[in-house]
Amino acid sequence: SQKIEQNSEALNIQEGKTATLTCNYTNYSPAYLQWYRQDPGRGPVFLLLIRENEKEKRKERLKVTFDTTLKQSLFHITASQPADSATYLCALDGGGSYIPTFGRGTSLIVHP
Amino acid sequence: EADIYQTPRYLVIGTGKKITLECSQTMGHDKMYWYQQDPGMELHLIHYSYGVNSTEKGDLSSESTVSRIRTEHFPLTLESARPSHTSQYLCASSTGDSYGYTFGSGTRLTVV
Numbered sequence A: 001s002q003k004i005e006q007n008s009e010a011l012n013i014q015e016g017k018t019a020t021l022t023c024n025y026t027n028y029s030p031a032y033l034q035w036y037r038q039d040p041g042r043g044p045v046f047l048l049l050i051r052e053n054e055k056e057k058r059k060e061r062l063k064v065t066f067d068t069t070l071k072q073s074l075f076h077i078t079a080s081q082p083a084d085s086a087t088y089l090c091a092l093d094g095g096g097s098y099i100p101t102f103g104r105g106t107s108l109i110v111h112p
Numbered sequence B: 001e002a003d004i005y006q007t008p009r010y011l012v013i014g015t016g017k018k019i020t021l022e023c024s025q026t027m028g029h030d031k032m033y034w035y036q037q038d039p040g041m042e043l044h045l046i047h048y049s050y051g052v053n054s055t056e057k058g059d060l061s062s063e064s065t066v067s068r069i070r071t072e073h074f075p076l077t078l079e080s081a082r083p084s085h086t087s088q089y090l091c092a093s094s095t096g097d098s099y100g101y102t103f104g105s106g107t108r109l110t111v112v
Helices: none
Strands: A003-006 A011-014 A019-026 A032-038 A045-051 A056-059 A062-067 A072-077 A086-093 A106-111 B004-007 B010-013 B019-025 B031-037 B044-051 B054-057 B064-066 B076-078 B087-094 B107-111
Touching: A003 A086, A011 A019, A019 A086, A019 A106, A032 A062, A032 A072, A045 A056, A045 A062, A072 A086, B004 B087, B010 B019, B019 B031, B019 B087, B019 B107, B044 B064
Parallel strands: A011 A106, B010 B107
Antiparallel strands: A003 A019, A019 A072, A032 A045, A032 A086, A056 A062, A062 A072, A086 A106, B004 B019, B019 B076, B031 B044, B031 B087, B044 B054, B064 B076, B087 B107
């Protein structure tokens, strides 16, 4: 069955460091992969989308990589700030169905 | 700021009651979705719609119904609420291209 795996353990880092979150998937051939931020009690907020034919995408302090051979995406936040503390979800979409499947998310805690 | 609105924000209701969760978006998006999410868990698709008069069931749809009479409105109805329905319900919309999915703030439902 299709599966999306994100590290269930919270990632704790110091302010100013680079946070790296991982999204692995199996039995899936996504057309694109998305990353979202979710704060407690709120809906996810779209951050970045990367297509299967793209290796890397950047937006301000955010960088996403997508390796379809390894079936893995890495999400980086450089110069992290306490305000970046949240849960980050990855989502896969086959493209034609427009129905994203979400991972459970990884909690990021940035300490001042 | 997301232009998708969910009401009510919080709801406590007794077992057996019929409830409707409202979702409206002002972006003209064709595609709309309902997800259920428990704390620390992944989003589970309940229903989705590709446009007016189009509705499809997701993974957890058996105890709820939706309608899509207008593009901007996608209400979710539980005919008979049960304690197992206690959860957060998230509505989302999309144009289906590369701009991701826009989520509402959610409805936190508690069935007592």
